[in-house]
Amino acid sequence: MSEQTQQFASDNYSGICPEAWAAMAQANHGHERAYGDDQWTARAADHFRALFETDCEVFFAFNGTAANSLALSSLCQSYHSVICSETAHVETDECGAPEFFSNGSKLLIARTEAGKLTPASIREIALKRQDIHYPKPRVVTLTQATEVGSVYRPEEIKAISATCKELGLNLHMDGARFANACAFLGCSPAELTWKAGVDVLCFGGTKNGMAVGDAILFFNRDLAVDFDYRCKQAGQLASKMRFLSAPWVGLLEGGAWLKHAGHANHCAQLLSALVKDIPGVELMFPVEANGVFLQMSEQALEVLRIKGWRFYTFIGSGGARFMCSWDTEEERVRELAGDIRAAMEG
Numbered sequence: 001m002s003e004q005t006q007q008f009a010s011d012n013y014s015g016i017c018p019e020a021w022a023a024m025a026q027a028n029h030g031h032e033r034a035y036g037d038d039q040w041t042a043r044a045a046d047h048f049r050a051l052f053e054t055d056c057e058v059f060f061a062f063n064g065t066a067a068n069s070l071a072l073s074s075l076c077q078s079y080h081s082v083i084c085s086e087t088a089h090v091e092t093d094e095c096g097a098p099e100f101f102s103n104g105s106k107l108l109i110a111r112t113e114a115g116k117l118t119p120a121s122i123r124e125i126a127l128k129r130q131d132i133h134y135p136k137p138r139v140v141t142l143t144q145a146t147e148v149g150s151v152y153r154p155e156e157i158k159a160i161s162a163t164c165k166e167l168g169l170n171l172h173m174d175g176a177r178f179a180n181a182c183a184f185l186g187c188s189p190a191e192l193t194w195k196a197g198v199d200v201l202c203f204g205g206t207k208n209g210m211a212v213g214d215a216i217l218f219f220n221r222d223l224a225v226d227f228d229y230r231c232k233q234a235g236q237l238a239s240k241m242r243f244l245s246a247p248w249v250g251l252l253e254g255g256a257w258l259k260h261a262g263h264a265n266h267c268a269q270l271l272s273a274l275v276k277d278i279p280g281v282e283l284m285f286p287v288e289a290n291g292v293f294l295q296m297s298e299q300a301l302e303v304l305r306i307k308g309w310r311f312y313t314f315i316g317s318g319g320a321r322f323m324c325s326w327d328t329e330e331e332r333v334r335e336l337a338g339d340i341r342a343a344m345e346g
């Protein structure tokens with residue numbers, strides 16, 4: 001099987017979508033001012049403010065790890081702590097970067113239901129200890145859509161933010177797949193963020209069809225003070241910033257961000273529909289965004305690997321994650337489903 005064949009291991013196996021590519025090509029004419037002082041960066045920031053219907057502060061970083069880590073470090077001091085879920089990317093996949101960039105703010109793991117934090121699980125961790133010997137809880141971070149493909153409803157986010165207000169916690173959202181959550185719910189970006197009490201959003205571009213790049217949106221502008229210095233110090237200020245920001249213009253101006261996310265979600269729905277009647281195959285989580293998590297036999301997973309399929313199994317024994325992308329072909333989804341059926345029935 002050639003390396004060009006579409007795979008489902010991650011949504012970042014895909015390439016760059018036409019809209020982002022075209023905008024980068026357009027930005028590649030002549031000279032422009034550097035370090036974000038250019039027209040593309042201004043346009044991208046204005047598109048975000050229009051899309052979110054608010055005058056938020058907008059910054060750009062190279063990837064999600066940097067965006068999350070820097071955003072979290074601006075929401076707390078080193079002696080504070082950050083409440084997250086056990087499956088949170090910040091906890092499991094960022095190599096300690098949030099702790100590193102915050103000079104030691106500890107991540108505290110809260111219980112989840114289908115990958116989601118709840119007011120009760122946040123309260124449990126936030127109120128567990130209130131003495132001087134324990135790092136003081138100061139931030140909650142939610143992932144939307146979650147690492148297991150579930151999506152927080154606006155009411156759930158509102159309930160969490162009410163708990164945060166009561167307990168003096170800032171609310172951060174890791175939106176590596178924020179577009180997929182919007183597409184699934186049919187909600188406006190504003191409804192899922194500041195209108196529901198989110199202070200800061202890291203909006204992922206990579207999995208949505210860009211080459212690189214995350215945008216950091218501060219709805220609570222007071223929290224953005226000196227954030228530009230924090231980015232620069234962390235090596236996240238691109239000198240040719242227009243190549244980070246222009247693709248956002250391409251994605252946002254004609255609605256491609258939502259169209260691509262909707263397509264990826266649709267492919268995940270198709271995959272789950274094609275496999276859910278196979279004896280021995282169980283859906284591990286509700287399929288809401290662009291991921292399908294299947295519990296199946298280890299032998300069947302091995303058969304799939306031998307056939308050349310790539311997928312992640314971080315979710316535990318017999319669990320496999322299949323992610324769909326902006327460019328996933330339905331035909332390839334059908335092939336995968338057919339091979340899963342053959343592997344289980346064979």
Ligand SMILES: *Cc1c(COP(=O)(O)O)cnc(C)c1O
Nearest residue numbers: 063064065066089143147174176
């Ligand atoms: C992909 C991803 C990120 C960003 O990861 P980078 O590799 O640093 O770009 C952040 N959060 C979640 C939930 C992700 O899936």
